[in-house]
Amino acid sequence: MKRWFFGVLGAAAILAAILPKGTEAAVLVPEYIYEWVQSTARQSYYFNKAQMHYGVKDGIVDLNILVVPTLRTYDAIQIQDVVSKRRWKQLSLDGYDGLVGAAEYLTLNLKEGTVRITQHDDLDQDWGTIFSDKRSDEEPIRLANLSDKDVDGKFYQAIIAYANAHQIEIASRTNGTLTEADKKILEAKRKEWSKAQYEKDHPEEGNQHGAKDKKDNKKKNRT
Known part of the structure; x- marks a missing residue:
């Protein structure tokens, strides 16, 4: 779990000593690793955009399967709720005085429209794992x-939307081989993205082409 936050643990140790309890997680979540999606009264929801990847079977990348580490940070009331439930179930409370949130691994099947939570880890203020549940x-x-109003549903849809917009990037970090068909799909998307980016960076050329088209249309109408 700590590898998700590599590079910020030193800062966590320092800030945890000076920040009010319950605020460490919100401050220390690194934006270059985690994408914030939403916050409720009790939790903030993030997913790990730096480590999300496609599924791989027999060395072949499956663009329909998305594996995503996620993070939720808690406020004081949510922390107390988690602790109270564990106490009621007579589960161990060792380390739960430092609880700040939870990490979960999700496996999304984009074709079937399903999500599996394959692992849940409770995290302490140093982003270490207190308890892991596979x-x-x-x-x-x-x-x-x-x-449409379901909080988890909104979270999952935000992950899917991000993945659809970053297919090439996610595929490049997936340790597997793309099929020829998928290579063509991603290449077409790459060209489409490059064209859109070029037009965005050179709007004056688009205006010139538009003016030229209008002139050509006028000439055709006259004839």
């Missing part, structure tokens, strides 16, 4: 069953 047998969540 959930390989858990039933998948069907996105179609979540309402």
